[in-house]
Amino acid sequence: MNKEEPKYGWYVKNLIIGFNIVGLLGLSAFVYGFLIDGVVKIILIISGLGVILVFLWPGIGMIIMHLLLLRKMPKIDLMARMKALDEIDNPQILDVGCGTGRTAIRIAKALMNGGHLFGIDIYSKLAIPGNSLDTVQNNAIIEKVEDKTTFQYGSATDIPFEENRFDIVNASSVLHEVHDPNGQDKAMQELYRVLKPEGYLYLSEWNRTSWQCIAFCGLCCYAFKKKEYWDKLLKENNLKDITYENITGFGIFSARK
Ligand SMILES: C[S@@+](CC[C@H](N)C(=O)[O-])C[C@H]1O[C@@H](n2cnc3c(N)ncnc32)[C@H](O)[C@@H]1O
Structure with a gap:
């Protein structure tokens, strides 16, 4: 018999998904910037880096934090x-x-x-x-x-x-x-x-x-x-x-x- 599990959910899950989507777009722009020449290259690299710092960093960080925190929580007495x-x-x-x-x-x-x-x-x-x-x-x-x-x-x-x-x-x-x-x-x-x-x-x-x-x-x-x-x-x-x-x-x- 399957035991029903409580549904506690992930904190700010939608925000984490949104941050990672925008962050990955920034990462793509950053990488693409290295493949082209001209002014657009500089724009893509700088703006891509900005988006990575603002969105991808917390996007990935919050996933790691959740995995660590939520697994650790039962142990945090x-x-x-x-x-x-x-x-x-x-x-x-x-x-x-x-x-x-x-x-x-x-x-x-x-x-x-x-x-x-x-x-x-x-x-x-x-x-x-x-x-x-x-x-x-x-x-x-x-x-x-x-x-x-x-x-x-x-x-x-x-x-x-x-x-x-x-x-x-x-x-x-x-x-x-x-x-x-x-x-x-x-x-x-x-x-x-x-x-x-x-x-x-x-x-x-x-x-x-x-x-x-x-x-x-x-x-x-x-x-x-x-x-x-x-x-x-x-x-x-x-x-x-x-x-x-x-x-x-x-x-x-x-x-x-
Ligand atoms: C990060 S969750 C923490 C939930 C819970 N305390 C736990 O330990 O899992 C933050 C909670 O605060 C609630 N919240 C935000 N503003 C509130 C307010 N003004 N009054 C009561 N709850 C609020 C949210 O709805 C959400 O359930």
Whole structure:
């Protein structure tokens, strides 16, 4: 009998395909430039090189990053870093920007003694093709955590829960995608608002200035922020006991309300 597999999807898959198509056109122009003479030669070589740097580099880099990151993810023991999971009885957890549930469902699976995981997202298909409420709910059924999870629509900048509601709030690779004016500040205020006093916040983000981010993303590393940016935002929003762990360029902040 074939076991149905969860559909977590590739992050920014369509963007990766687009970048590689444009990048390969640039590579063709670059190579063709060496086969001809005249002014067009110079134009093709220079413009081809530009397109390779801007598109092909991150296009290929993001594929390598996905293969490394997604394979490595089960080994990156986020749960071991979420010490609060063991410390709190019946923990109430919110995963903001849960997407298809790649992180949320792993947290739910780690709940051994009660507790419940709530997940919210705006389900952007640009972020993950196939991203939807149906997908994450179906993944939870396949992974047998449907009784410990509740997923719904909701934005990080306007979290649909009352204040002081959660013991743990997690946001994995989400806040860099919040682009509304002051959106990241507003999101951080919301994460703080829904946390119980002394509750734990976990925030995972790529660090733009890490060599891994630059190597894999090229100029696209500008889609991410420096780790100092998130550190400042956490402090400005009154979070305390802030720690940071760098995992091959990807960082996990832990903080408390
Ligand atoms: C890179 S994916 C990460 C998904 C998930 N956290 C994980 O670990 O696999 C980013 C997610 O953030 C979501 N997102 C973007 N802006 C958001 C917002 N303002 N509020 C909630 N979710 C948002 C996207 O829809 C997408 O599912």
